[in-house]
Amino acid sequence: MIKRLSKYFGPGTFVAAAFIGPGTITICSIAGVTFGMDLIWALALSILATIVLQNMSARVGLVTQKDLGTAMRHVVKHPLLKGILMLLVVLAIVFGNAAYEAGNISGAVMGFSVIYADTQIHFGNFQVDYLPVVIGTICFFILNLNSYKKIESILIVLVVLMSLSFLATAVITQPDYTALLKGLVLFKMPSESLTTLLAIVGTTIVPYNLFLHSSIVQEKWKGLKGLKSARWDSAIAIGLGGLVSIAVVVAASRLPKQELLSILDMAETLEPLYGIYAKYLLGFGMFAAGITSTLTAALAAAYVLRGCLGWKVSTSHPKFKWTWRGILFLGVFFSSLGINPIQLIQIAQVSNAILLPFIAVLLLVIVSNQKLMGEHKNTWIQNLVGLLIILFCLFLSLKSFFMMFNG
Structure with a gap:
């Protein structure tokens, strides 16, 4: 079964596993409960933009045999500008991923607690949640396999099961398909929806x-022969991730309007309305989302650091291993102590939103470079689409920046 799935899924599964995490599930739940299906169009456009950008990243990796960080260092010639850029990327992504990791592990714990609530060990008046340590240990052993094929197989199974869980939850809630279609095509922006959007x-x-995609495509395919497969892989895997996000919005839209603080609130509301299976499906989906994002966030940080700092090392080198181990440890540490990672995650999201247009611009410059890409450089249509995405990312960046300072 896994061999069959691996024909259709590959590096794109890592991308889907990364963005379908507890943060995405929570945001989509809030969007559905608060605004119904009115913001589904934003999800659909985001997925299309993700497919376009990730395809460009995969093409950079396969054509140049360089990861995005290395390609950026090759394109940016000025030493000072290069140093500043690499520093910003490392700070925003590596430290940002450390913050995300706490949220990912906490999300996995939250999903598991829907099924089994008691995950605390008591020492007098002091209590520690043991599940983050268990989750961190599982992720440690998976990543320590140091085998792209084995990690890919595990992620494929988890992403497929996660997708089925959320899609089944949406179907159980008996959605209004007319409202779903309107949400896709009418481009509504209800009042006070900008923050959620x-x-x-x-x-x-x-x-x-x-950065992650440009690196791992080289693990799956060698050279130009993988270009067509990479395009299909991105479209299928990321498209499936988009369906998961939409399914969460659809399921949440069927709930009465309420203040939704976590997936636990949604699960508890689902049970009396649609039965215990809806609650358990949602809990398992959240658990799987947390696990998959924990794996990919740690791995991505290691790839970013390797490319941006110019490490000429393999994934089995201690530098690479201790990077993802450090990210994983920080996530386990903050989750185990019950430290709320929300503020850290919000800072990480803002820093990544501010960084995104700069990374997208450099990506567009790289894939338009005749010397680097040869006949596989961007066409004018691809550049136009890329430019529109960058303008939208810039809008997102500026809004995030102003919202951070305006409270």
């Missing part, structure tokens, strides 16, 4: 995925 886009188009 920005969050939807910001959790879908993720800068570190561009």
Whole structure:
């Protein structure tokens, strides 16, 4: 079964696993409960933009045999500008991913607690949640396999099961398909929906995925013969991730309007309305989303650091391994102590949103470079589409920046 799935899924699964995390599930839940299906169009456009940008990133990796960080260092010649750019990328993505990791592991714990609530160990008046340690240990052993094929197989299974869980939850809630179609085509922006809209886009188009994708395509395919497969892989895997996001919005839209603080609130509301299976499906989906994002966030940080700092090392080198181990440890540490990672995650989201247009511009410059890309450089149509995405990312960046300072 896994061999069959691996014919259709590959590096794109890593991208889908990365952006369908607890943060995305929570944002989509809030969007559905608060605005119904009115913002589904924003999700659909975000998914299309993600497919376009990730295809460019994959093409850079296969044509140049360089990851995006290395390609950026090749294109930016001025030493000072190059140093500043690499520093910004490392700070925003590596430290940002450390913050995300706490949220990913906490999300996996939250999903598991829907099924089994008692995950605390008590020492007098002091209590520690043991599940983050268990999740971190599982992820450690998976990443320590140091085998692209094995990690890919595990992610394929988890992403497929996660997708089925959320899609089944949406079907159980008996959605209004007419409202779903209107949400896709009418481009509504209800009052006070801008913050949620920005969050939807910001959790879908993720800068570190561009670095991750350009690296792992080289693990799957060698050279130009993988270009066609990479295009289909991105479209199928990222498209499936988009369906998951839409399914969460659809399921949440069937709930009465309420203040939704976590997936636990949604699960508890689903049970009396649609039965215990809806609750358990949602809980398992959240658990799987947390696990997959925990794996990819740690791995992406290591790839970013390797490319941006010019490490000429393999994935089995101690530098690479201790990077993802450090990110994983920080996530386990903050989750185990019950430290709320929301503020850290919000800062990470803002920093990534601000960084995104700069990364997208450099990506567009690289894929338009005749010397680097040869006959596989962007066409004028691809550049036009890329430019429109960059303008939208710039709008997102400026809005995120002003919202951060205006409270």
